[in-house]
Amino acid sequence: MMERYEIRLSGSGGQGLILAGKILAEAAAIYEGRNAVQTQSYGPEARGGASKAEVVISDGEIDYPKALELDLLLSLTQESCRKYSGDLKKGGILIIDSGLVKDLPKGEFKVYSLPITEIATEKVGKAVVTNIVALGILTRIAGVISEESVKKAILARVPKGTEELNMKAFDEGFRAGNELLS
Amino acid sequence: MSNDHSGRIRMMQGNEACAEGALVAGCRFFAGYPITPSTEVAEHLSVKFPKIGGRFIQMEDEIAAMGAIIGASLTGMKSLTATSGPGFSLKQENIGYACMAEVPCVIINVMRGGPSTGMPTLPAQMDVQQARWGTHGDHGIIVLSASSAQESYEQTIRAFNLAEKYMTPVILLLDEIVGHTTEKVIIPDESKIEIVNRRKPAEKPKDYLPYRETEDCIPTLAPFGTGYRYNVTGLCHNETGFPTNDNKIIGKLVHRLVKKIVMHADDIIEVKKTMLDDAEIGIFAYGSVSRSARSAVLKCREMGIKAGLLEPKVLWPFPKKEVLAMARKVKAIIVPELNMGQMAREVELASRCAVPVHKLGRVDGNPIDPREIVDMIKGVV
Amino acid sequence: MFNYLEYIREKNFPHIWCAGCGDGIVLKAILRAIEKSGISLDETVMVSGIGCSSRTPGYVDMNTLHTTHGRAIPFATGVKHGNPKLNVIVITGDGDATAIGGNHLIHAARRNIDITVLLYNNYIYGMTGGQCSPTTPTGSRAATAPFGNIEPPFNTSGLAIAAGASFVARADVYNVANCEKMIAMALAKKGFSLVEILTPCPTAFGRRNKMASPVKLMEWLRDNAVPAAKWKKMTEEERRGRMETGVLMDVDKPEYTAEYEKLVTSLRTGK
Amino acid sequence: MAEEQSASKKPAVIRIKLEWCKGCEICVAFCPKKVLVMEGGKAKVENPGDCIKCMLCELRCPDFAITVE
Numbered sequence: 001m002m003e004r005y006e007i008r009l010s011g012s013g014g015q016g017l018i019l020a021g022k023i024l025a026e027a028a029a030i031y032e033g034r035n036a037v038q039t040q041s042y043g044p045e046a047r048g049g050a051s052k053a054e055v056v057i058s059d060g061e062i063d064y065p066k067a068l069e070l071d072l073l074l075s076l077t078q079e080s081c082r083k084y085s086g087d088l089k090k091g092g093i094l095i096i097d098s099g100l101v102k103d104l105p106k107g108e109f110k111v112y113s114l115p116i117t118e119i120a121t122e123k124v125g126k127a128v129v130t131n132i133v134a135l136g137i138l139t140r141i142a143g144v145i146s147e148e149s150v151k152k153a154i155l156a157r158v159p160k161g162t163e164e165l166n167m168k169a170f171d172e173g174f175r176a177g178n179e180l181l182s
Numbered sequence: 183m184s185n186d187h188s189g190r191i192r193m194m195q196g197n198e199a200c201a202e203g204a205l206v207a208g209c210r211f212f213a214g215y216p217i218t219p220s221t222e223v224a225e226h227l228s229v230k231f232p233k234i235g236g237r238f239i240q241m242e243d244e245i246a247a248m249g250a251i252i253g254a255s256l257t258g259m260k261s262l263t264a265t266s267g268p269g270f271s272l273k274q275e276n277i278g279y280a281c282m283a284e285v286p287c288v289i290i291n292v293m294r295g296g297p298s299t300g301m302p303t304l305p306a307q308m309d310v311q312q313a314r315w316g317t318h319g320d321h322g323i324i325v326l327s328a329s330s331a332q333e334s335y336e337q338t339i340r341a342f343n344l345a346e347k348y349m350t351p352v353i354l355l356l357d358e359i360v361g362h363t364t365e366k367v368i369i370p371d372e373s374k375i376e377i378v379n380r381r382k383p384a385e386k387p388k389d390y391l392p393y394r395e396t397e398d399c400i401p402t403l404a405p406f407g408t409g410y411r412y413n414v415t416g417l418c419h420n421e422t423g424f425p426t427n428d429n430k431i432i433g434k435l436v437h438r439l440v441k442k443i444v445m446h447a448d449d450i451i452e453v454k455k456t457m458l459d460d461a462e463i464g465i466f467a468y469g470s471v472s473r474s475a476r477s478a479v480l481k482c483r484e485m486g487i488k489a490g491l492l493e494p495k496v497l498w499p500f501p502k503k504e505v506l507a508m509a510r511k512v513k514a515i516i517v518p519e520l521n522m523g524q525m526a527r528e529v530e531l532a533s534r535c536a537v538p539v540h541k542l543g544r545v546d547g548n549p550i551d552p553r554e555i556v557d558m559i560k561g562v563v
Numbered sequence: 564m565f566n567y568l569e570y571i572r573e574k575n576f577p578h579i580w581c582a583g584c585g586d587g588i589v590l591k592a593i594l595r596a597i598e599k600s601g602i603s604l605d606e607t608v609m610v611s612g613i614g615c616s617s618r619t620p621g622y623v624d625m626n627t628l629h630t631t632h633g634r635a636i637p638f639a640t641g642v643k644h645g646n647p648k649l650n651v652i653v654i655t656g657d658g659d660a661t662a663i664g665g666n667h668l669i670h671a672a673r674r675n676i677d678i679t680v681l682l683y684n685n686y687i688y689g690m691t692g693g694q695c696s697p698t699t700p701t702g703s704r705a706a707t708a709p710f711g712n713i714e715p716p717f718n719t720s721g722l723a724i725a726a727g728a729s730f731v732a733r734a735d736v737y738n739v740a741n742c743e744k745m746i747a748m749a750l751a752k753k754g755f756s757l758v759e760i761l762t763p764c765p766t767a768f769g770r771r772n773k774m775a776s777p778v779k780l781m782e783w784l785r786d787n788a789v790p791a792a793k794w795k796k797m798t799e800e801e802r803r804g805r806m807e808t809g810v811l812m813d814v815d816k817p818e819y820t821a822e823y824e825k826l827v828t829s830l831r832t833g834k
Numbered sequence: 835m836a837e838e839q840s841a842s843k844k845p846a847v848i849r850i851k852l853e854w855c856k857g858c859e860i861c862v863a864f865c866p867k868k869v870l871v872m873e874g875g876k877a878k879v880e881n882p883g884d885c886i887k888c889m890l891c892e893l894r895c896p897d898f899a900i901t902v903e
Binding site for chain 4: 565571578581584586588591736739776778
């Protein structure tokens with residue numbers, strides 16, 4: 001039984017991280033029958049500025065809905081990495097966009113550095129799916145939710161006609177994560 | 183309800199759960215004005231209502247939205263508005279009107295920080311006293327609280343039921359965390375949900391008195407357009423609904439408006455208790471903070487400290503009896519809340535100095551971390 | 564003879580208005596116009612705000628709603644949108660509708676929701692004791708303009724036209740036949756309609772402005788409220804300080820509740 | 835008005851409800867035939883025979899106090 005697994009997705013407003021958070025929570029709660037809670041923190045602006053979405057997954061009840069000690073942090077911008085990495089626990093996981101995050105925070109955690117935005121633009125061909133590429137990477141590296149559940153949750157959430165594009169984005173991310181681990 | 187796994191399971195934000203609860207409760211009229219962090223309630227209903235013949239309207243301001251739901255309710259529609267701090271302030275005069283004219287309606291306030299424009303995107307619980315006393319004059323009021331998406335769904339339904347039953351505005355308070363947290367909601371079978379509709383006049387139009395004195399102090403307002411022609415006013419009025427300056431009638435009216443809620447307090451008040459039976463430290467918490475408090479109770483128990491939690495699901499009328507009962511059993515009470523002690527003061531009053539009451543207030547836009555509560559409990563012990 | 568007793572709540576009479584107040588004259592014109600229009604009293608809701616004119620609903624035998632200051636139009640919007648079959652009449656005054664409730668007037672006109680607004684313009688806050696309102700003429704005296712009002716007044720009808728009302732008329736209680744006619748036309752109009760009715764307040768306005776007697780104010784209306792036909796022939800010089808009465812705007816355009824119903828139908832049938 | 839006069843041959847019956855009349859004088863001032871006068875602060879019918887049933891007194895009475903038949 002998994003007690004509490006805490007994920008924080010951080011970046012700048014407009015990168016689709018809140019949607020990515022909702023997809024993760026739905027993958028865990030709807031397709032795996034566990035409990036999951038997604039919260040968000042944002043500034044008044046819709047675009048730009050540091051923003052974060054948090055997902056807590058547990059096989060038991062989730063009382064406090066926000067992250068306390070992060071198991072995993074994803075950072076797509078330098079600013080969000082600096083601002084939101086303080087709660088990362090010992091032995092936790094930090095996934096960063098190697099193209100955008102240059103200064104790494106100090107601490108006892110594993111760092112996975114990948115060109116996330118570049119994978120989206122170069123390999124998938126659309127920057128708009130950066131969040132889904134990130135989901136692929138995260139799913140592989142965290143290993144707490146199955147690939148299948150996340151895919152189902154993505155398909156249930158993305159606009160009609162973009163399913164193929166999003167599946168490709170997820171697969172590219174998943175593959176990149178796999179390469180890094182092996 | 184939350185153990186009923188035969189129902190459908192959906193992931194919903196607290197705000198969306200309110201909208202879904204309203205639909206199930208029979209609400210078919212929404213008037214509102216955009217304000218963070220409540221706007222998703224309006225957005226969701228703007229999609230749903232036209233498809234089922236419900237009526238949605240975005241008004242020119244918060245005051246107009248409150249006026250419109252009162253007008254619509256008088257045609258027999260179950261009516262809703264949703265807002266946040268500054269908008270809630272603007273609605274107060276018309277909330278008083280709904281109290282005085284006894285027009286059922288539901289106001290959802292997703293609390294953010296204040297005073298003034300304050301913290302639009304950050305959580306607070308600074309409107310709990312405004313919900314009680316925001317409008318001028320003496321009156322009874324029903325205020326509910328929710329701490330999860332599931333409760334947002336259920337409490338919205340209950341808000342409509344209480345509004346219709348007691349012919350009064352009902353306020354449902356969420357905070358930004360509850361409004362914006364996406365989590366599981368188990369939707370029960372509709373046949374298992376209790377729905378209350380307002381009572382209809384039994385007498386013919388010629389014998390009808392909208393504000394007739396009754397034992398239960400609840401008036402019977404016929405929807406406009408059904409043949410009952412009567413007057414509705416915010417002025418002090420007699421049984422016919424017409425303004426009066428007769429001091430005796432005025433005194434009776436205001437007494438009744440207060441008594442209407444007080445005499446039914448046992449039916450209205452609802453609390454949830456967690457590990458309170460043998461508790462030495464009692465926590466009083468509501469909304470998102472009650473989730474932190476529950477975590478803290480479990481942590482304390484692991485450490486061998488007997489903590490327990492009293493969660494009011496109804497903030498007003500205030501659960502005095504339940505607080506006094508807790509105060510007589512525990513050695514101290516802790517009240518964590520996202521304000522500087524608005525409800526702690528009520529707890530102090532209700533506990534009649536039986537035990538010390540410790541405030542744990544936060545007003546910086548951060549949630550209360552369970553560890554803060556644990557630390558305070560350790561200090562008290 | 565018109566039988567007013569069929570339409571009023573007789574037990575509430577005599578009414579609260581001062582001797583010579585025009586509000587009673589307007590009320591009678593409304594009742595005659597309602598009879599003419601053939602609308603059912605059971606299906607008519609009269610909504611008002613706060614002020615002298617807003618006491619009108621208390622005297623008529625229909626569904627009546629006396630609301631908060633300035634907010635009659637939003638309450639009425641809720642009534643109409645809640646049950647579009649109802650005929651909704653708003654009774655309001657210059658202070659109620661153009662000061663505290665000015666924004667609601669603008670937006671109801673813009674939405675073109677089928678509500679008939681009868682705006683009694685007596686140039687003053689009567690009920691609170693004669694303070695100046697947004698329509699008090701420049702130079703006129705009021706309890707809060709003891710040395711004469713230095714502000715320019717609103718052109719209330721012009722405001723409603725600019726905001727998009729489909730029917731706007733001005734009338735006065737001296738020319739009482741025209742007043743009744745304008746109200747009847749407004750009631751018949753599908754869409755937002757407004758009749759600005761010039762009516763005397765001898766107590767709070769007249770007394771401070773050398774027209775203390777009701778007769779003086781009626782004479783002032785006789786001399787200064789000019790029917791459209793005559794207005795057209797007047798020079799700019801002659802028009803100064805006077806008001807044109809009659810229909811000022813009459814146009815057919817999409818009405819809010821009908822448009823909403825169309826949306827519901829199209830979503831339900833996919834057409 | 836000439837038409838009205840010939841059409842209604844019966845003499846006018848003007849009733850004043852004194853308990854509702856507030857004595858504003860509007861009916862008296864604007865009666866084209868000077869049918870009405872003021873007495874003790876209320877309107878009073880003085881010359882009913884002169885009434886041409888123009889109805890203006892009834893239409894302009896703010897107090898619902900005058901009826902003309």
